[in-house]
Amino acid sequence: MKTGQVWTEEENIVFKDLIQKYHKDFRQVASEMNRTxxxxxxxxxxxxxKNSTPESNNKKMFKDSQNNSQQTQNSSQYIVFDGFE
Structure with missing residues (x-):
């Protein structure tokens, strides 16, 4: 079993093929590649x-902030309590 984190170009190609073949089943890929x-x-x-671009990250952050403000607006309902009788 390899202990280093260095991946050769050949390993990267095999890795990408195995990830698709096993539908992101990391355990199966690890077994095939002799990795943990x-x-x-x-x-x-x-x-x-590394593949995500800064623009896509910004769009996602903006969308998340919109969703958070929407949730805040939806949860801003108050119950008026006059006290005990």
């Missing part, structure tokens, strides 16, 4: 973060 589950999972998310 954690190495495969972190490598997958590192690739994903």
């Amino acid at each position: 589950y954690t190495q495969v999972r972190s490598h997958y998310y590192n690739i994903q973060s």
Whole structure:
């Protein structure tokens, strides 16, 4: 089992093929590549973060903030309580 986090170009090609073949089943990919589950999972998310553009991240953050303000507006209903009888 490899312990280093260095992925060769050949391994990256095999990795991408296996991720598609096994539908992101990190355990199966790790078994095929003689890597640990954690190495495969972190490598997958590192690739994903490198592939995302700043513009798409900004759009997502803007959309999230819109959703948060919508939820805040929806939850701003108050019950008036006059006291006990």
